[in-house]
Amino acid sequence: MSTVKTPIETYSSSIGEVFSKQQKQSLHMRSENIKQRARRLKALQLWVEKNQKPIQDAIYKDFKKPATEVNITEIYPVLTEIKHTLQHLNNWTKPAKVDAPISMMGTTSYIQYEPKGVCLIIAPWNFPFNLAIGPLVSALAAGNTVVLKPSEMTPHTSELIDTMVGELFKEEEVRVFNGGIEVSQELLKLPFDHIFFTGSPSVGKVIMKAAAEHLTSVTLELGGKSPAIIDQSTNLKDAAEKIAWGKFINNGQTCVAPDYVLIQNTVADAFAEHLIGAVKQQFDSKKQGFDISTDYARIVNQKHFNRINELIKDALEKGAELIMGGEAKADENFIPPTVLTSVSDKAAVMEEEIFGPVLPIRTYENIDDAIEFINSKPKPLALYYFGKHSSNKKLILNSTSSGAVCINDCVLHFNHPNLPFGGVNNSGIGKSHGWHGFMAFSNEKPVLKQRVGLTTSKTVYPPYNNRVQQVVNLLMKYF
Template identity: 45%
Template sequence: MTMQLDPHTDIASISGTVKILRNTFNSRITRPLAWRRTQLQNMINMLENNEAELLEALKVDLGKPMAEGFITDLAFVTGEIKLMLKNLTKWNSTEKVPTPLVAMPAKSVLIPEPLGVVCIIAPWNYPVQLLLVPAAGAIAAGNTVIMKPSEVSPTVSGVLARLVPQYLDTTAVALIEGGVPETTELLAQKFDHIFYTGNGKIGRVVMAAAAVNLTPVTLELGGKSPVIIDKSANIEVAARRVAWGKWLNAGQTCVAPDYVLVDSSVEAKFVNALRTSITDFYGANPHTSDSYGRIVSPRHFDRLVSLMTGGTPIIGGESAAADRYVAPTVLGNVNLNAPIMQEEIFGPLLPIISVKDTNEAIEFITSRDHPLALYIFAENSSVVNEVLERTTAGGVTVNGTLLHLTSPHLPFGGIGESGMGGYHGKSGVRIFQHMKPVLKRGTKIDPKITYPPYTARKLKLFRKVL
């Protein structure tokens, strides 16, 4: 498979596509659960029937190992969709809620309604998962959907552009390809929800565009997700789990450990354990490993090589522009004012910062923007509780990395600079629904005490019951 260099959709067709989706939604075709169930099952069929082609596309764009691509981009999606199918009726059913005394006699319910036409804009790092999981949630909620994969992963974009119309209802689900011009035109349309995954700079553009129509947004952004290594941590296990979380997808993961704050008393031991883990995972020369990915583009490769100057490589440091390889790299002597500590790394570079204790680590983290993820390694439960109490992050894994986002029962999302809104599991459907509040009153009983004129006797009664 060769890389498709310039996937794009005719800009002039975008407004018409959105109009078709709007007409379909207004026709109520997407309301029956049977229609939603069919679309979700077809999405699973699309992934399973074309697994080899999708895995090859991930390899072309990202050098992604087959096992890694299957786990993180395909199996993750099918797992989420199967959970939606299992709970489709339940998550779309009317919910009874209590009714206050003042409204009696009455019954109160929440009715889940689809929002309308939803726009999903996905990034390039997990180009199948981060496009299809929110799209599946929107479909499960009864919406029509327009999807925009990233042009930075053009091979995957091209494959999905061909497959989506083959498997999904083309009057209700559309996919457009392209870069800035196409996305700009897309954002000029009126949507009922925009779901964007990417960086904060573009997140602001999306939010500004959405504000024109008062369109609600979900922003899944990034940031610098820290790791705290307490002196009580199991160092060998911590190093292994940090190494896995950091160098999965060559570090191109929004919740990858961005930097490590390690207690000075265990720093040397931790770095040595990281070195061992890298060798265990990728061999003596990761460049030749079939389990290690590549940087997505020459531009991102150059950016990472430049960032590396913010510290001294104590493990790795090698790079090769020809195949966009950057070695698993651990940096010491890190300049805290250098770009590598001011912007999200999004690559296989891991700065190590020595701290005197966990309190100093907490103060370091809280002096910066809220991260998308935070990781604390400690056997001392008091230390863990203190970190949880004093820090704020989109999500946390204790004694591990990344895995909080794998649970469909834990909404995944950021806070502040790292985003707004959470999804996965039920939350991934609910975010595309309006829970319409309805209070139903009967007419056989109509207490006159609630009506004027308001007497002293009525006021006395109100004080007792309200």
């Protein structure tokens, strides 16, 4: 019988060896000086700053993302995350003192933030650099070792990430494993101390099931249908400009992009005109066509091109009106910015996350109708309200649930370093970015120090005589 290993068996062996090395290294890193964590982050920052052009080129090769857009959505957020973390790392890692109640008189207590250990980061393809390296920053800041699995759908960027990590870290600190679903499956068999996954809710369920086998904690950054609500008090031109950018940047392949618009029927036509103008101004300013424009990215691959094209066809067959859009080009994975009105609730485009350059517009008569429609669907990753009515704003905030809310803007909250980023239920579990990302990869370990000799707790030791009962009664009544 042949003993030659198949490629996946060889890869599996390598994964196991690296995991064992990282388990040992993680024990060492628990007690290392915080300055060593900072040195790793500074080295990462310097590499990114020096290699902006290779990063731009790799992402362009994967889906023709414009260089400036790469800077805005891939490189800038990573550099901001590193700088913010370095600025606050000393304070984040300090033990946090906590007050003692009278019943704990004589004790001193604090919370020590310790690394979870060996962490797995599974990154998506839509922002292949940002959403791989951003969580890596948080994991390293918290003192963990990391196995990083980039997406196989953006091979050029994944290869660049592999090169970067190989130049900066020992494999017992950080190691990249590239490949398809079979690599992810092998990784998920291991008892990681934490898994950070960014992707779809359907795959998130698979990750959570695998994590449950080892009682591994998870952060799941998922997605969903994020609505944009517009009422008649809105500055329509301003809202159209912001929604055009938030929706069609990255060719709509953004988890926090407005998935659909809910607009008061009295202003729907006027908004549509402003929206069409804003999209043309931003993504076809030279009026040469979106397929020629250097400001408009592409769908990542043929599979997703076909999926989005079918969503458009299905919506049109079910009565939707195409007010912006045109001919798609399969050989280029090109779909122009597409805006639909009169969309049936039964159309697939209103039932599943679009994740592409298609924006359905649905009208409502009063704000309660809009809220009821949102609440009939799984909780979204983000919700956007455009308007000046404080009563509507308050009603929306109190009557809906979402991972985040932006008022009179969209997408922007992702880059706010002091805000937690994440979803709720179907749109995610756990938070990331800044302090919240540091906490995702940390264990809050409570430490209590008791005095020697007479203590409050000794007054309730057995035997449970009348004196002890009286002390208990006093504690229950007053403390």
